Amino acid sequence: MTEPGSVEVTSLLHRWTLGDRSALESLMPLVYAELRRLARRSIAAEHPGHTLQTTALVHEAYLKLVRQDRAQWKDRAHFLGVAAQMMRRILIDYARAARTDKRRVMVGAISLDDAHPRAPARPVDFLDLHEALEELRGFDEQKARVVELRFFGGLSVDEASEVLGISTATVKREWNVARAWLAHRLNATDS
């Protein structure tokens, strides 16, 4: 069994960044496999109820798959962008598997990127979040994409702006409004 070569991943990223769509198709399975492996390990190693650091996983996958001496910052952003989508898909799989077992994947627990801790949020069922996010995508694709990149991919505002080709100010703005809408939507679902 061979590990996906880091050279391969790096060059695929390059080609994709340069506009080669087929490179992305080759890239996705590699990223998906690695992420899935990492997620499996991470989910399993944690105590029930622990936080799943999705963003940490995505970054780990990056470190693992990409020859960093050859990769550029843009590659990284793009890689993480792909990884975010994959991560979301993996989590949905887990959440569905878990739901049949009457277990749940929940959203919300620990603040990751905030200097001043916020109040811990009431946990939300992951599949509910997924559905809400799809609903949001229905009328505001960009916001859904920002959430995906930042939440599942752990991309910084700068990275997300690079991947989406929008300004950092817009990313922040979209992120804030999307959070407001999702929080409201999920509150409504809950009650």
Place this chain on the structure above:
Amino acid sequence: MNTQARWEQIDKVVAAALELPAPERDTYVDSVCGAGTPLSTEVRALIRAYEQAGDFLDSVTYRGNASAIEAEAGSFEGRRAGPYRLIRVIGRGGMGMVYLGRRDDEQFEKEVAVKLIDPALYSPSLMRRFQHERRILAGLEHPNIARLLDAGLTSEGIPFIVMEFVAGEPVHEYCRKQDLPVRDRLRLFLKICDAVQFAHRSLVVHRDLKPSNILVTEEGIPKLLDFGIAKMLSPVGTEAEPGTMPLTQAMTPDYASPEQLRGANVNTATDVYSLGVLLFELLAGHRPYVLSGKPLEEIVRVVCEEMPVRLSLAAGKTPLAKELAGDLDHIVAKAIRKDPSERYVSVEHFAADIERYLGGFPVQARRPSVRYTVGKYVRRHKMGFVLAAVALLLGFGSVAAIVRQANIAERERTVAQRRFDQVRQLAHSIIFELHDGVLDTGDAPSQEIPPPSQSRVLPQYQVRPLPPPQRAALVLVDMLGYSVADASAILGVSEGTVKSRCARGRAKLLPYLAHLRSDYPGGRNQAVADGVPSEQGGGG
């Protein structure tokens, strides 16, 4: 206004409001949307939700254990655990998947079993305990214990245990497929006991004895797997809080003792219990309780409160049931008592009782009774008894004399042999009747005793059976060599009664003795044997 346009409006106001400090947001919204308008209400709701959301969307929390992982059996094939390459899945247990592993360096072409511990069982303190325990377990060298060879973490951070690879099948299946007779099953079980006992002396309790942990090789050698692993993997301080669920996923409630299920202290008595359940299963074909599919509370209740069915009853109405009735019933019942203090104090005692059973000695699991003790003695010395009876009846000092006599002359040999056989047959018959007589005086028999048979005896030696009390007295005093005082204690009658019963019994046997002597001239000159009454002196 269509929804898309409306959303764009909301989006714009919310985004702008969220740029402002929280206290100023409502004022801003009202100024843009007009106070109390539907738009204002909707925007305010989103802002409230945002403000109350705290760290919403900062991370994902996963609740529950990793079923997604368990579903992926075989996903580690081809990967490595330390120096071992994982070849294929050879089993799965509550603890995780077991792989056939092979060392990468050529010089050790040794196959091993690599157990990947389900990471759901993993806890931060586990590794320390893991290291500590593995040192002890590595020292556990016994021919019937699969050796622990190595342990560590895979590069993915999954704890693994490397054990001697045993090619074999679970002990219950082995017994079933080989159709082993009860006594062979017991002998096999004794080897298992020996291994457990050995570990106990090294202060290692198995805690999870069950058929799938006991493999029997083609050569019929049982090998115990996973010694001490259950303890290694149990969370620290499990043995607390009675009534909670202390069972790790690693454990099978089917073989778990009441104290284990209650979360009380687990010690060697726990292994005695599990061995008892195992023996029950090996002999009867199924376990004493039906637990599968029951919720845990129900399992705990059944195991802790319900009386197990008797082994021989569990075997159904089969010839097997007859073999299991009695001693084995008692032995198994003693091993699976609910109160650990009522069980065998050690696996050694358990095994010793089985050996007693196999040797025909009285087992300790049974309350001693005359019927039982004497019955055991008679059965154990069946042949000796026959010969002793011959000697007694003929007045010979020893059986050897008969054999010598039978060998005097070539010419006489055939005749002598035939006569000896006849005498033996008679003695046999008498002994059995005597034996049964003893049985009658004991506690109520648990099974029907076959009536004494006359058919075994040649017509000329037909003996009218003695009344049971006389037979009992004669067997105890003349055959077993009990003193009259002891016999009186055993039978619960006065010494005088014992004496008179013996006397009357002997008197009735005299004619037969006379008959035998005349029939067997070699005995004529022999002195009257000890214990043969004096009133017989002039007979013959």
